Amino acid sequence: MKCKRLLFAMLVICSTFWGRSLGQEVSIIPKPNFIKVEKGSYKLSGKTSIVASEDLENEVVYLKEILKSGFNESPKLKRKGKGIILELDSTKSQKLGEEGYELSISDDGIKFTAAQPRGIFYGIQTFRQLLPKEFEYENKKALIELPFLTIVDKPRFSWRAFMLDESRHFKGMSTVKKLIDQLALLKMNTFHWHLTDDQGWRIEIKKYPQLTKIGSQRKDTQTARKSDERTGEPHGGFYTQDEIREVIEYAKERHITIVPEIEMPGHATAAVASYNWLGTLGTTKEVSETFGKLDESFNVADPKVIRFLKDVLDEVMLLFPGKVIHIGGDEVNFEPWLKNHVIVDYMKSNNLNSPMDLQISFTNEMSNYIDKAGKRMMGWNEIMGHDIHEDRGYTATETSERLASSAIVHFWKGELDLIGKAVEDGYDVVNSNHWDTYLDYTYKRLPLAKSYAFDPIPDGLEEKYHSKIVGFGTQMWTEWVPTVASMEKQIFPRLAAYSEVGWTNLSDKNFEQFQQALKRLKYIWEVQGVEYQ
Template sequence: MNITYFIFIFFALINNPVFANETVQIIPQPSKIEYGEGAFALKEGIDVIASENLQNEASFLADLLGKGLADKPQISKDGKGIHLIMESDLQGQLGKEGYVLSVSPDGILIKAATSSGIFYGIQSLRQLLPSDFEYEGKYEKIEVPVLQITDTPRFPWRAFMLDESRHFKGSQEVKKLLDQMALLKMNTFHWHLTDDQGWRLEIKKYPKLTEIGSRRRDTQTSSRSDERTGVPHEGFYTQEQIKEIIEYAKNRHITIVPEIEMPGHAMAAVAAYPWLGSLGTTNEVPVTFGKMNDSFNIADPEVVQFLKNILDEVFTLFPDNVVHIGGDEVNFKPWEESKMANRFMKEKDLESPVDLQIYFTNQMSNYIDNAGKRMMGWNEILGDDIHEEREPHTNKTKQKLAKSAIVHFWKGDLDLINRAVKEGYDVVNSNHWDTYLDYTYDRTPLSKSYAFDPVPEGLDVKYQSRILGTGTQMWSEWIPTVPEMEKQIFPRLAAYAEVGWTTRKNKNYDRFQSSLKELKERWTLGGINFYKGKDIDN
């Protein structure tokens, strides 16, 4: 036993206080923890000391402490208590998201170069408190051990994706997930809002996208099955609801990246406006899942302008920098059989439907660039046959993807990542075998999630900065309910949070499993379902 433990026992015998975690259990594991002697008594009457430009973070902390103490702390500009200090000069040491959390017998200090760093320091302090602090009763006093945490993230992109096209979940569940992302220092919410089976985003210029495209009459129950639920499914977000969620995420230092699928996964939109399609036969939102028959007719300038008009509303609605256009699993057959598409390819000297997609993607990339934002897409936007299903004549390309695009790798040989970064592209690595949350725990156990490294083995150090980070994806085709979905997400989300934040040398699966026990207690008290089966230490 170390000296800190004996100090805890001594104080317990005298004052019988409640102790914060005597062995620090924080997920994701911080870069450096230094232990001292003694403790700080966190109790009623403490103030949060912060400047005007940290009022959001100070309010978050005061609200948090008010859940577990007898009274909610006051926010002051000076005095004793918990100090939040932002110093831009610290960016050289801590980067944009790092922080230092210092606990002394006289108080608590969190300092960082940015408000994001301050917020993440608060999340670490939060995990030093008892797991039931925010949920049950009021504490008179908590002894927080003397220590100093110096912490910076490994990657700038630490994302979770929610697919609501296939099964709509709603604002309450989205906010619940954002809260857990914040606790785990994840900074990007990738919101999959459109696909074949449902259009979930209100577009003022095109109301039929939600009037028609947000509803389907039935739903397939399992892959390759003729069984249906027999129940209609619908739902979408108004722009006012979107704005509210964006603000909620912003206050938790989470960027929202909307995904508006094009040119494939388009049939909900085509059902709303049939002239957008290539086949001329799509007239309802599909009730089955998989690779669908129709794609946007991107040889038609009016269709391209329609998509640009949608992006204009997306640009206005979502203030952050990146817009995801999907670009995956495009069915080329409609273009191959289209006189308009073939005439267009000949006019533009395009070799194949693949070339046509890259040509279109570059149009969108340039349009997004001109709006002061940046396009992202699944790695098919590079033109590779990652599904190994094309005929040789459909695989010829002259076009090259614009270098400003972010490539979201999900499928194919890892050498494709090496090639992409060497050619100058930034990459987010979400290899499906390692990061897809709809996969079973037999297929992707917690240990495999934790072991994932976004940097491919053997990648030259000079290219590693091109790996922006990682995402984990909750696809919802076969996971219709919230309890089912949460069990797929938790506890794996904690593993991916550590993949994105913690350096390789600081990762340890046994330590992670031990720390996870604290999170499970929080999830139980917070009404969050989590998986308790194989490969999970209960």
């Protein structure tokens, strides 16, 4: 009897150990919302076929490359049979949405099921993290064993964005593609591309070639806040429209939508340096080499300037297939407007009582123009008319103009109750509260744990408005981040934390488990040459 008890105890211990070790094998970022691991394993080799329809050609090619990198041979594609099955099932749309997936590994093989191709793609990203960590990078293998399991997964938010500011410091196409690869691995679906600002215009506009001939170059660069020191070197760069098409296609293959940001009416110095008649001050001749909130902005009272901005939007909207165009709208300095007699006269003749009314009126004109092209305008939350900087002397309650109802409000600064006000007024909101999402902040100011703990839905927001918070963005501003290496250390590992912010249900999040899973990603970043903090 004693021996039987001892044997039973040993079996329990072994069973517990097996479960724990297998649990470590299936550590995935972002953490799936349901995962069940069972006894047994499936033997996968380079001889295992992929079974998929023609609808999933993009996903098949992507998966083939992953398997070829580990097995040193490309798996065959079949339309029927056993192996790695990729299957679309429209009846799963209510359960999984557009981005969810089911992944099962059993004696019958490996099966991915989703309502849309992007769900299959995200299932593949999960599958990559089930493979040995060195699979895609080191010694080629003949055979690997994967645990039997079932995963049912879909994202918490539909907008999971990373923003790269290339106006302040241009990084180039290879860096952008490298970042897009990381976004894909982490199931982020939106690349917000900040392409114009005071310190550089980075997108070719064929109708206005001076924007890149002059606006993409600056003579020098400020080295620190409120400092007169300069690097002593010029800085520049821009993307041709053909290069942008290449990046768009690269992102599309990874189910990432690119949202371009073309700043207006503020942050306009580079554009005004290119075409002086665009500006308010009448003194701007050069692209700014200093950072911060500057005085120059577009003269929105001039019909010629409005035509220029619409011409720019025409080329941008033709270039980018996504449904959202970001127009910035932040940090407009109103004082120069009030000193410009053309703008003051325009405000009087159009019954605009304040410069805040003027900005909302201008924003609405751009929003309506974008709407007519079948897209939607997005802007930082100043577009609602709130004095979030407490330096303009106007508040939204004093304005007579109301922001267009189709606009998407991108919250970045101010009291969180402004989010509540926006959703109550019917607006969709992307929450990028700077205290929680700005990657240029130091790790002391924004530690990894705080990034991980960020919830885009503010405390106290009534549940009936939760669906109006469509998601979040995390922002990489580059004023003080000049090199790719320094930029990557600001992004990683925090980007992994934000992937769980956007994907994983609150009840399933666990920071300690995340830190354990992060070890695998750190290994991959080291092999790939990605710097991290």
